[in-house]
Amino acid sequence: MLKSTQDIHRIDINNRETQGAALQPCPKNLNRDLILLMASAGDSFYNILHLDELARMDTSIHRVHPLAKLLVTVAFLVAVSSFGRYDISGLLTFFFYPVTIFVLSEIPAASILKRLLLISPLIVGMGILNPLFERQTFILGGVVLSTGWITFLSILIKGALTVTAALLLVATTGMDRLARALRMLGVPRIFVLQLLLTYRYISVLTEEVARMQRAYALRAPGQRGVHTRAWGSFAGQLILRSFDRAQRVWQAMRARGFTGDYNIGEDTRFKFRDFAYLSGWIFFFAVARIFDVPGFIGSIMTWLAKH
Amino acid sequence: MSHHRLEARDLSFSYPDGHEAIKNISFCIHHGESVGIIGANGAGKSTLLMLLTGLLFPGSGEVLVGDVRVTKKTLPMIRQRLGMVFQDPDDQLFMTTVYDDVAFGPRNYGLDEKEVGERVMKALDMVGIPHLKDRAPYKLSGGEKRAASIATVLSMQPDILIMDEPTAGLDPKSRRKVIELLKSFEHTKIIASHDLDMVLETCKRVMVIRDGQVAADGEALKLLTDAKLLDSCGLELPLSVQGCPVCSNHIG
Ligand SMILES: Nc1ncnc2c1ncn2[C@@H]1O[C@H](COP(=O)(O)OP(=O)(O)OP(=O)(O)O)[C@@H](O)[C@H]1O
Ligand SMILES: [Mg+2]
Numbered sequence: 001m002l003k004s005t006q007d008i009h010r011i012d013i014n015n016r017e018t019q020g021a022a023l024q025p026c027p028k029n030l031n032r033d034l035i036l037l038m039a040s041a042g043d044s045f046y047n048i049l050h051l052d053e054l055a056r057m058d059t060s061i062h063r064v065h066p067l068a069k070l071l072v073t074v075a076f077l078v079a080v081s082s083f084g085r086y087d088i089s090g091l092l093t094f095f096f097y098p099v100t101i102f103v104l105s106e107i108p109a110a111s112i113l114k115r116l117l118l119i120s121p122l123i124v125g126m127g128i129l130n131p132l133f134e135r136q137t138f139i140l141g142g143v144v145l146s147t148g149w150i151t152f153l154s155i156l157i158k159g160a161l162t163v164t165a166a167l168l169l170v171a172t173t174g175m176d177r178l179a180r181a182l183r184m185l186g187v188p189r190i191f192v193l194q195l196l197l198t199y200r201y202i203s204v205l206t207e208e209v210a211r212m213q214r215a216y217a218l219r220a221p222g223q224r225g226v227h228t229r230a231w232g233s234f235a236g237q238l239i240l241r242s243f244d245r246a247q248r249v250w251q252a253m254r255a256r257g258f259t260g261d262y263n264i265g266e267d268t269r270f271k272f273r274d275f276a277y278l279s280g281w282i283f284f285f286a287v288a289r290i291f292d293v294p295g296f297i298g299s300i301m302t303w304l305a306k307h
Numbered sequence: 308m309s310h311h312r313l314e315a316r317d318l319s320f321s322y323p324d325g326h327e328a329i330k331n332i333s334f335c336i337h338h339g340e341s342v343g344i345i346g347a348n349g350a351g352k353s354t355l356l357m358l359l360t361g362l363l364f365p366g367s368g369e370v371l372v373g374d375v376r377v378t379k380k381t382l383p384m385i386r387q388r389l390g391m392v393f394q395d396p397d398d399q400l401f402m403t404t405v406y407d408d409v410a411f412g413p414r415n416y417g418l419d420e421k422e423v424g425e426r427v428m429k430a431l432d433m434v435g436i437p438h439l440k441d442r443a444p445y446k447l448s449g450g451e452k453r454a455a456s457i458a459t460v461l462s463m464q465p466d467i468l469i470m471d472e473p474t475a476g477l478d479p480k481s482r483r484k485v486i487e488l489l490k491s492f493e494h495t496k497i498i499a500s501h502d503l504d505m506v507l508e509t510c511k512r513v514m515v516i517r518d519g520q521v522a523a524d525g526e527a528l529k530l531l532t533d534a535k536l537l538d539s540c541g542l543e544l545p546l547s548v549q550g551c552p553v554c555s556n557h558i559g
Contacts, residue, residue, distance in 0.1 A: 248398040257415035
């Protein structure tokens, strides 16, 4: 009981207009605040999922043919991930790509970086053991360090670059057009359909989580998260419910004549502009991959300084 | 026009868990008819509508649209002629904008983009939400979502309009708008609902479903004022009939 009173107090202090009521526990307020809290949790779910809403903007990047953007992204991923584990300076050139896309597409950087942060534990997790396991050392500013730190750093950079590139692709293209591009590449319809539906059902799933969480929180005031005792039934419910809903969404799609190939209804011709975009970037990636551009610039600088 | 006829012959359906939701239902709906399907929760209304649209296939019996039997093969053609509005608009709206959602059906039928655009705007005009065309469907209010989900079906220009609970969860004004909208359609209409007042206003014929069977089928005004029948099917007299003793005497 005491705990829940404290909770109310804390919640209400955050909420300036209701400070007067904060001194006494009022279930009505509690409910309202919880609803507000839960609603905002639900909102952020939406925002994360609806990345491809950004794809509705109309900029020079958005107008590039989806196939060109897809191929450029694939080339970028291949180039970045082909770098050796100690090669950091070469990777730096590749930041030029996401930065350019950010600027030209006017995609708010925060919207991508937030999602990158969400995935970052995964990237850190992949690299964090390297400094412990690698036996070789190097010296930086008089301190002896494991070369694992370099590997770790290179994993972080590669992770950040590739995830950002993939997110930018979705944000500037949209899932539906992306699916079209995959089809044009000859990816079998069944895989593309799988991708599209998975994407759609992720939002179905998280909506169900948000709803159930809301229902749970309203009946378990003063409790943080979902109690371990309820985890089993919560998860079971979630699977059944999302399965049901996914099925209804699928039915609604079929009822309107969906057979697996979705026609976006846009001009899909590959124009000269698209070709220039594609070949321009691939040329850039090739140069950046083969020559160590920052190292090269560095050596020119030192050469200039010496002479 | 016989090709607008919708006929069910000895339909039966059991869900995979063995629950028998539809038992031996037969009826025939003609061109231009407006039919209300009423019944308590779990009576089998939604299941029946899904059978009619080929989203489920009957265990026995058959559904005929015009003279064509609903089978896997005829589905694409059938679905173009039957427009189904689902009970929950959230199930029906899945694209990123209202426009794309309304265009989804026509595009699936391979219309060119100019015609798609015309159809979309016409459908949005009919339900009165052309101003919402660029909004994200999941951000709309309940009534707006309902209107949008009706538009997604209208854009396919179906011959027969099938709706599951079109007024559920709407405030009185939105409900009124939907009712006026339904009244204005000259399509063949099939409306499943508990909102008996709405059914009374929009439908001339009513089918009462009880435990998966047709308990009564006839003129709306007659069945909807039959207190005993409605009571035995878990329903009540419509409010408009209940409210005024003079009228109910007069009709009864
Ligand atoms: N997926 C399913 N699996 C098993 N049984 C189901 C399923 N869906 C519905 N049922 C059962 O079939 C019966 C008819 O359900 P249906 O959804 O058609 O009812 P309804 O008349 O539309 O009810 P409501 O007015 O509540 O929408 C109910 O008893 C229900 O429990
Ligand atoms: Mg139902």
